[in-house]
Amino acid sequence: MGLRLYDVLLIVDPRPTEEEVAQLSSRLQELLVGLGGEVVSIENWGKRRLTFEIRKQREGQYLLLQIRSTPPVIREYERQLRLNEAILRFMTTRVVERRRAPAPPPSAEAVAQPEPETPVSNEVG
Numbered sequence: 001m002g003l004r005l006y007d008v009l010l011i012v013d014p015r016p017t018e019e020e021v022a023q024l025s026s027r028l029q030e031l032l033v034g035l036g037g038e039v040v041s042i043e044n045w046g047k048r049r050l051t052f053e054i055r056k057q058r059e060g061q062y063l064l065l066q067i068r069s070t071p072p073v074i075r076e077y078e079r080q081l082r083l084n085e086a087i088l089r090f091m092t093t094r095v096v097e098r099r100r101a102p103a104p105p106p107s108a109e110a111v112a113q114p115e116p117e118t119p120v121s122n123e124v125g
Contacts, residue, residue: 007095037074041066
């Protein structure tokens with residue numbers, strides 16, 4: 001199986017400081033690399049209000065990890081995320097990588113021909 005691209009959105013407990021969240025994200029990155037995956041990027045979206053309480057918390061610290069890995073490594077990584085008590089929720093989605101072919105140039109006929117004019121009648125009838 002080849003490497004696939006995934007987005008992992010994490011909601012982390014809001015009580016830790018920014019430094020502790022940065023340490024957590026580096027530990028999560030090390031965990032994934034240890035399992036055989038690769039972290040493409042990490043974005044910290046900051047604290048946001050939750051729609052409903054999760055483990056008696058009304059806010060959560062959001063992290064978005066974009067990773068490249070195989071499906072078995074993702075399953076093990078998700079198992080490890082479930083065991084981490086600092087993580088309130090997570091969601092993993094596979095990013096479909098599309099290889100786009102260059103668009104063909106417009107044909108000369110389509111560009112050169114104006115649309116035909118419709119005759120306008122002024123007769124009242």
